[in-house]
Amino acid sequence: MEEAIAFFQHNPDLQYMDMLLPDMNGILRGKRIPIGSLEKLEKGCYFPVSVFALDINGNTVEEAGLGQDLGEPDHRCVPISGTLMPAASDPERVGQMLLTMLDDDETPLAIEPRNILKRQWEALKAHGIYPVVAVELEFYLIDRERDEDGRIQPPCSPVTQRRDIGAQVYSVDNLNDFDDFLQEVNSVAEQQGLPLDGAVAEAAPGQFEINLRHTDDVLAACDQALALKRLIHGVAERHEMEATFMAKPYPDQAGSGMHIHISIVDEQGNNLFSDAEGDDSPLLLHAVAGMIDLLPSSIALLAPNVNSYRRFQPGMYVPLHASWGHNNRTVALRIPCGDRQDRRIEHRVAGADANPYLVVATVLAALQHGLDNRLQPPPPVVGNGLIVEGDSFPFRMSDALTAFAECDVLKRYLGEEFCHIYYVCKNDELLQFERHVTELELNWILKTT
Numbered sequence: 415m416e417e418a419i420a421f422f423q424h425n426p427d428l429q430y431m432d433m434l435l436p437d438m439n440g441i442l443r444g445k446r447i448p449i450g451s452l453e454k455l456e457k458g459c460y461f462p463v464s465v466f467a468l469d470i471n472g473n474t475v476e477e478a479g480l481g482q483d484l485g486e487p488d489h490r491c492v493p494i495s496g497t498l499m500p501a502a503s504d505p506e507r508v509g510q511m512l513l514t515m516l517d518d519d520e521t522p523l524a525i526e527p528r529n530i531l532k533r534q535w536e537a538l539k540a541h542g543i544y545p546v547v548a549v550e551l552e553f554y555l556i557d558r559e560r561d562e563d564g565r566i567q568p569p570c571s572p573v574t575q576r577r578d579i580g581a582q583v584y585s586v587d588n589l590n591d592f593d594d595f596l597q598e599v600n601s602v603a604e605q606q607g608l609p610l611d612g613a614v615a616e617a618a619p620g621q622f623e624i625n626l627r628h629t630d631d632v633l634a635a636c637d638q639a640l641a642l643k644r645l646i647h648g649v650a651e652r653h654e655m656e657a658t659f660m661a662k663p664y665p666d667q668a669g670s671g672m673h674i675h676i677s678i679v680d681e682q683g684n685n686l687f688s689d690a691e692g693d694d695s696p697l698l699l700h701a702v703a704g705m706i707d708l709l710p711s712s713i714a715l716l717a718p719n720v721n722s723y724r725r726f727q728p729g730m731y732v733p734l735h736a737s738w739g740h741n742n743r744t745v746a747l748r749i750p751c752g753d754r755q756d757r758r759i760e761h762r763v764a765g766a767d768a769n770p771y772l773v774v775a776t777v778l779a780a781l782q783h784g785l786d787n788r789l790q791p792p793p794p795v796v797g798n799g800l801i802v803e804g805d806s807f808p809f810r811m812s813d814a815l816t817a818f819a820e821c822d823v824l825k826r827y828l829g830e831e832f833c834h835i836y837y838v839c840k841n842d843e844l845l846q847f848e849r850h851v852t853e854l855e856l857n858w859i860l861k862t863t
């Protein structure tokens with residue numbers, strides 16, 4: 415409650431509070447309450463447990479068993495310390511904070527993605543291993559107006575009033591074109607206490623990457639990632655644009671990813687991924703091997719939507735095999751250049767549409783799997799990792815879900831009940847999509863059969 419008192423003293427004009435609960439998809443569900451109901455900030459509020467059986471459209475997947483079969487019961491949700499901040503959509507009048515759901519016995523709900531991540535984190539810490547994590551998010555800015563064919567298009571530059579159809583990766587000019595937007599993102603992030611670490615113009619028109627600084631608080635890293643996504647959406651709306659973290663919004667442009675940088679340290683803060691000579695430590699090799707071993711089975715978590723699989727294409731700046739290498743952006747697991755204390759793994763597979771809690775939980779589970787079994791990786795890739803032989807990912811959602819459902823290792827680390835619910839919900843989404851008759855099908859087949 416002291417955190418809330420200090421927050422309201424610093425933001426005296428607030429009128430409402432958004433109470434936000436991240437669902438299985440990483441979508442923030444919630445309630446907006448008047449500031450007069452302050453007791454809810456301490457006692458929390460109630461949501462149905464079926465919020466963790468919602469599909470991407472917000473419909474309950476009854477086959478998951480969390481809805482009508484249980485009578486749609488409510489569970490108490492309590493505020494998460496450190497997540498109280500102004501809302502990006504209206505920072506003067508509206509605040510926001512994250513909630514976490516409790517089970518009937520007031521213990522953390524086991525199937526909540528944030529709690530799954532918490533268990534993985536605590537399991538590593540129990541062995542004297544402390545992860546340090548940073549999240550990188552790619553996204554597109556999109557014009558509110560569609561083109562003459564009804565398709566999405568990049569926004570016009572507020573500076574030149576031109577609409578770019580090409581892009582220069584790392585272009586400072588592209589950053590300058592959208593400087594007002596980026597400056598407001600930085601300003602609101604500062605108000606919210608989000609530790610941003612720079613912006614980059616990416617490889618397609620209107621595509622950018624904004625990074626969060628590394629932290630040894632794994633839960634906070636993902637809390638901040640969700641807050642940043644909401645911030646970017648809100649600021650884009652104020653600038654009369656749309657922002658999307660969809661994995662592949664344009665068929666002929668690069669997709670958007672969520673890259674996870676991870677290292678592990680001991681209680682003294684020494685980097686355990688580097689040995690005394692500055693070379694890869696045995697722990698790094700075990701971690702890489704665990705991640706490679708579980709990559710094909712975990713794609714369903716890293717690529718959670720039907721559209722996610724369109725991102726995995728040659729020539730689109732995305733890895734296609736379970737591979738690793740040093741200072742190599744064509745592999746799935748990159749060991750960036752740097753000194754001994756900065757030795758880390760960049761996990762480059764997940765789409766920006768994925769749930770950050772589940773992505774990082776999957777990375778930690780794979781890391782633990784490698785350490786527990788002292789696994790050894792294949793040789794690192796030298797050169798173009800997109801053309802080397804190796805285990806390729808499942809490039810169809812149905813294949814990814816089958817591999818996920820059959821993986822006993824993920825069930826052991828993430829929880830069998832969670833894995834069942836996730837599979838049922840995502841398989842239902844896939845079936846819904848496959849029942850839809852598309853315009854392309856009509857164009858191809860309507861008059862030719």
